[in-house]
Amino acid sequence: MAREDRSRRKNKxxxxxxxxxxxxxxxxxDAMLGGKDNFAVDRQVVKAALRITSNAPAGALASRAFLRRAVRYLVGEAGIAQIxxxxxxLPAQGNVHEVAHEINPAVRTVYVDNDPVVYIHGQALLADARTTEVIAADVRRPAEILDHPLIRRFLDFRQPVxxxxxxxxxHISDAEDPSGVVAALRDAMPRGSYLVVSSFRMPGPDLAEQRAEAVEMERLFNERLGSGYWRPEETIRGWFGDWEMLPPGLVPLPDWRPDEPGPVTRDSIYYGLVGGVARKN
Ligand SMILES: C[S@@+](CC[C@H](N)C(=O)[O-])C[C@H]1O[C@@H](n2cnc3c(N)ncnc32)[C@H](O)[C@@H]1O
Structure with missing residues (x-):
């Protein structure tokens, strides 16, 4: 048993x-990112992912790097003041509000997650009644998020979000209607708002090797985590609706406005995760 598991047991x-x-x-x-807020069972999933591709943690790292670049764009270039x-x-290096506050300390952020551990850690580490709040809610019920009293108090939906x-x-199945969920959220945002999305993308049949690994990963995620859907690019693009997609569009995460263009490994992780940013005009 790892040390953190033992000490957690002692602390109930x-x-x-x-x-x-x-x-x-x-x-x-969190385990993929090398964090400490995970258990042995979680690390076993990481090990299984590593057997499919030794580059598996690159997806989590690319996600966090994309998050930081997108937030810097929103706050620094688009003038967004509420997120x-x-x-x-779980809190990780370079949390959204921290990245935002490096540029504008007045930015207000609300974190939403349906995992109780995320909520507990968020309350302890992130919430600060003035600029940052955390709520426990499920994206599959967007109305509950949009009508949440704390969100209504904290965010001003007359100003861009x-x-x-x-x-x-x-992590939302087709039966749970991710398109409908995003459409409900988009509709509630005022003009001048921005939508940032990243998601697993199934590589096309022209990338047979990368596609085969993505299929294996999808199987692993569904068996062990109960969800994980690698979708066609058109489906993900559809989530932006009629909002104006900013250049360079929906692209593999390392290609979205890289800080320092450098070599990237074009494997199943690179082709299997895309992201983009769009504006409501
Ligand atoms: C892979 S992590 C991504 C964390 C962060 N957004 C990032 O990109 O670094 C996915 C998060 O979504 C949360 N999640 C999964 N299903 C959810 C749902 N139905 N409603 C709200 N949060 C959900 C999980 O608990 C987890 O914290």
Missing amino acids: YPPPGVDAKAPNVARVY LDIGSG GLLLLAVLH
């Missing part, structure tokens, strides 16, 4: 309602 961790015997999305992602981050994840849906929609 996990809290009630948290299943330390089953892996979960937020903790596996709604749904499927926010930066809406982040990063690495979360690929």
Whole structure:
């Protein structure tokens, strides 16, 4: 048993309602990022992913790097002063509000996640009644998020909002209607708002090797985490509706306005994760 697992046991961790015997999305992602808020079962999923591709953690790292670049764009270039981050994840290096505050300390951020551990950690580490709040809610019920009293108090929906849906929609099945969910959220945003999305994308048949690995990853995620859908690019593009897609469009994450263009490994991880930013005109 790893040291952090032992010390958590001593401190009556996990809290009630948290299943330390089953892996979960937020903790596996944390483990991929080299974080400490995960259990042995979560690290086993990472090990299984590494057997499919030794580059597996690159996806989580590319996601965080995309998040930082997109938030810097929203706050620094687009002048966004309020952010709604749904499927926010466990606190990690370069949290959204921290990246935003490096540019504008007045930016208000609300983190939303349906994982109780994310909520507990977020409350402890992120919430600061003036600029940053955390709520527990499910993206599959957008009306509950939009009508949440704290969100209504904290965000002004007459002013542009930066809406982040990063690495979360690929955990929503087709039956749970991700397109309908995003459309409801888009409709509630005023003009001048921005939507940032990243999601698993199934490489096309022309990329047979990368596609085969993505299929394996999809199987692993669904078996062990209960969700994880690698979708066609057109489906993901559809989530932006009629909002204006900013250059360079919907692209593999390392290609979205890289800080320092450098070599990237064009493998199943590169082709399997895309992101983009769009504006409501
Ligand atoms: C892979 S993490 C991404 C974290 C962060 N957005 C990022 O890109 O670094 C996905 C997060 O979405 C959350 N999530 C999954 N399904 C959700 C749902 N139905 N409603 C809200 N959050 C959800 C998970 O708990 C997890 O924290």
